[in-house]
Amino acid sequence: MTVLSRLLFLAFTPYKCTSYLASRLPPLIGSNSRSVIFTTKQTTGRRLFASVTPPEERAAGRTLPDYGKTTVEVDTIRLSKIKKYRRKDLDGNSLVDQTLSELKTDVEFQETAKMLKTIGAKRMNLEEKKKRRRVLDNLGVPGFNEFVQQKYDAEQQQHTSSVDDDAVSGSYKPAIKREATKVLQLNIGLYCNQACSHCHVESSPKRMEMMSDETASKCLEILKNSPEITTLDITGGAPELNSAFRFLVQMARAIRPDLDIIDRCNLTVLHEPGQADLVDFLKEQRVHVIASLPCYSSKNVNMQRGQGVFDRSVSALLMLNEAGYGNPDTHPELQLDLVYNPLGAFLPPPQDKLEEQYKIRLDDDFGISFNQLYTMTNMPIKRFADFLYRRGELEEYMNLLVQNFNLDTLSSLMCTNTISVGYDGKIYDCDFNQQLGLGTGVSTVHEGGKTVFDITKLSDLKSDKIRTDNHCFGCTAGMGSS
Numbered sequence: 001m002t003v004l005s006r007l008l009f010l011a012f013t014p015y016k017c018t019s020y021l022a023s024r025l026p027p028l029i030g031s032n033s034r035s036v037i038f039t040t041k042q043t044t045g046r047r048l049f050a051s052v053t054p055p056e057e058r059a060a061g062r063t064l065p066d067y068g069k070t071t072v073e074v075d076t077i078r079l080s081k082i083k084k085y086r087r088k089d090l091d092g093n094s095l096v097d098q099t100l101s102e103l104k105t106d107v108e109f110q111e112t113a114k115m116l117k118t119i120g121a122k123r124m125n126l127e128e129k130k131k132r133r134r135v136l137d138n139l140g141v142p143g144f145n146e147f148v149q150q151k152y153d154a155e156q157q158q159h160t161s162s163v164d165d166d167a168v169s170g171s172y173k174p175a176i177k178r179e180a181t182k183v184l185q186l187n188i189g190l191y192c193n194q195a196c197s198h199c200h201v202e203s204s205p206k207r208m209e210m211m212s213d214e215t216a217s218k219c220l221e222i223l224k225n226s227p228e229i230t231t232l233d234i235t236g237g238a239p240e241l242n243s244a245f246r247f248l249v250q251m252a253r254a255i256r257p258d259l260d261i262i263d264r265c266n267l268t269v270l271h272e273p274g275q276a277d278l279v280d281f282l283k284e285q286r287v288h289v290i291a292s293l294p295c296y297s298s299k300n301v302n303m304q305r306g307q308g309v310f311d312r313s314v315s316a317l318l319m320l321n322e323a324g325y326g327n328p329d330t331h332p333e334l335q336l337d338l339v340y341n342p343l344g345a346f347l348p349p350p351q352d353k354l355e356e357q358y359k360i361r362l363d364d365d366f367g368i369s370f371n372q373l374y375t376m377t378n379m380p381i382k383r384f385a386d387f388l389y390r391r392g393e394l395e396e397y398m399n400l401l402v403q404n405f406n407l408d409t410l411s412s413l414m415c416t417n418t419i420s421v422g423y424d425g426k427i428y429d430c431d432f433n434q435q436l437g438l439g440t441g442v443s444t445v446h447e448g449g450k451t452v453f454d455i456t457k458l459s460d461l462k463s464d465k466i467r468t469d470n471h472c473f474g475c476t477a478g479m480g481s482s
Contacts, residue, residue, distance in 0.1 A: 085314045085366050095193045095268050095312065096205045102307070103195055103204065112202070112386060122446040125436050128385050132470045135395035141402050144472045148176075151407050176410055176466050178429075181226065181458040183418040185233040186211070186219055187434060189242040190423065194266055194309065198294075198341060200382045200435055203237045211423040216244040218452045219421060224255050225457040232256075233418075235264035235431065240278060249285050265291045267316035268309055283323045288335045290374070291317070294343065296361040317368045326370040341376040345388060345397040347404060347478045348375035377401075379432055379474040401473040409480035415466045419458055425451040429466045432475075438467045 103109050115124060141147060190207035192199075223229055232252050239245050240263065252261055263282060270278055282289060291313075295301050298310035317326075317336075324331035338358065342348055355373035362368040378384050380397060388394040415429040419440075427441075427450045428434040439449020441464050455461065 085311070085318060094273055095271070095308070098308065099193060099195050099205050103206070106195075108386060108390065109195065109204075112383070113206075122437060125445055128381065129436075129469065129471075131385070131389055131394060132380060132398060135398050136402075136470055138395060139399050139402065141398075144468050144470050147402070147405070148407075148410070148476075151405060155407060176413060176416060176468060178462060178464070178466055179416050180228050181417055181419050181461070182229060183231040183233055183414070184219070184223060184226070184229050184458065185235060185418055185420040185431060186216075186248070187235050187237070187420065187422055187431065188216070188239050188244055188248070189237045191241055192236060192238040192266065193241065193269060193272055194238070196292075196383075198378055198384045198387075200379050200384065200432060202382050202435070207237065209423050210242050211244050211425075213244060213247070215423070215425040215452065216248050218425065220248065220251050220255065222452060222455065222457060223252060223259075226459065229256075229259070229458065231260040231262060233262040233264070238266055238269045238272075239264060240269045240275065241272065246281060249281075249287060253285050260288055261285065262288045262290055265289050267291050267293065267313040270316040270319055271312055279319050279323050282320075283325070283334060286333050288337070289320060289325060290337045290339060291320075292341075293317075293338045294341050296358055296365070314366050314368065317362075317370070318366070321367075321369055326368070328371060335372075336370045337372045337374060338370050339374050339376055341378055345378075345391075345393045345400065347377060347400065351375045351479065375479070377474050377477055377480075379471060381432060381471050381474075382435055398470075398473065401477040404477040405473065406476060406478060406480065409476045412480060413475055419461060421452055425453060427451060427455075427461065430475075432471060433467055436469070436471065438469065440464050440467070443467075 189210040190203045191205065191210060192203035193205060195204035223232065234245065234248060236242065249261055252259055269275060293313055301310040301313065320326060320336055325334045326336035340348060340354060351373065354375060358373050380388060388397050418430060420428040420431050420434050422428065422434050426439055428438065429440060437446030440461060441450040442448040
């Protein structure tokens with residue numbers, strides 16, 4: 001109650017009450033006091049005096065540790081977010097049973113599973129390739145390499161009008177060439193507690209393929225023998241649910257303390273049984289977490305990744321924030337990045353603008369912070385290709401990718417500086433080629449190819465050509481997808 005309010009209260013309070021209240025006030029007269037006099041209705045002429053002392057003087061000689069710390073710029077004060085979205089009730093509560101239940105009623109998933117069992121992965125991938133080729137033929141688009149060469153020639157011809165031939169010669173390198181390998185990517189298994197509709201590796205709780213300890217050990221040996229590697233990118237499935245995950249992380253950190261170790265995390269895995277200490281483990285090993293979050297709204301995320309996934313993802317992000325992830329000012333070594341991919345047959349928005357929107361919405365709605373956002377174009381393969389084909393949108397989407405082909409993306413494609421290793425040790429140029437069975441060192445599909453047991457270091461692959469096909473339009477559209 002303010003001083004004025006107290007005095008008005010006393011002025012209009014019966015005499016007996018004001019007598020008592022007056023006795024509870026500070027001394028009536030003081031050398032530095034200001035006196036206020038007013039008359040009660042009940043007793044004419046009776047005066048009541050109340051001393052009003054300035055706050056600074058009342059605080060003198062008192063221990064008030066926090067008084068005066070509040071800024072006078074009160075418009076800048078913000079209330080902290082209540083962490084009600086940190087769902088501790090989900091800890092140890094598996095998503096697997098729910099995912100399996102949803103798969104039973106997922107007609108498209110059941111059809112794909114039946115086809116895989118009937119004709120096998122090789123024929124499925126060949127059929128998928130034919131579908132893409134047919135729609136490209138309808139569009140009058142040649143094969144990927146021929147298309148790239150045509151674009152290169154056209155741009156080179158345009159430049160000859162402004163610069164001399166010698167300057168143009170050698171300025172462009174349209175062929176996708178392997179550079180020194182900087183990233184060793186390991187897909188250590190296809191088992192996952194989710195079954196996302198866009199998943200290009202077709203992971204689910206039904207996929208039991210896992211990397212063996214022997215293969216993991218060989219990968220670590222290759223890492224040790226390849227000092228040019230700057231990043232170990234561990235993916236899946238849900239890689240954390242593989243028994244080799246922590247072994248790989250710990251040994252890689254011991255071999256290369258400066259290595260950027262990435263965990264491609266679906267977030268919901270942090271709530272799975274047996275993962276109570278996962279966040280602490282990631283923090284201790286300074287693992288760089290790159291997490292999937294295809295939107296900042298629950299509707300879109302749950303549609304793409306399963307019911308209840310959004311709430312679990314938000315809770316998991318808060319867990320990581322509590323451990324220091326996503327706060328570059330206090331824990332620059334604990335990087336938390338998010339990945340966006342479109343819900344349907346369209347290109348992602350500009351990455352910088354979408355990142356700004358993500359940061360505003362996630363902070364305002366949930367108090368979540370993160371470092372960077374990456375936008376990824378959906379590749380027209382596997383589940384997403386099936387999705388497009390069933391909706392009659394495959395041709396439209398392939399045309400979208402072709403029309404937005406960007407020659408400048410060629411130099412930054414993942415296949416130029418990355419080697420991808422499958423759970424079985426087979427070597428590929430990228431994660432997408434891995435799922436299509438396009439091995440390194442051969443021209444066949446799902447047959448032959450080099451494995452980690454054929455090499456001692458990654459530079460042994462330098463002479464092997466990068467394999468491309470019509471799915472590569474996905475990585476070269478817009479700002480790229482690598």
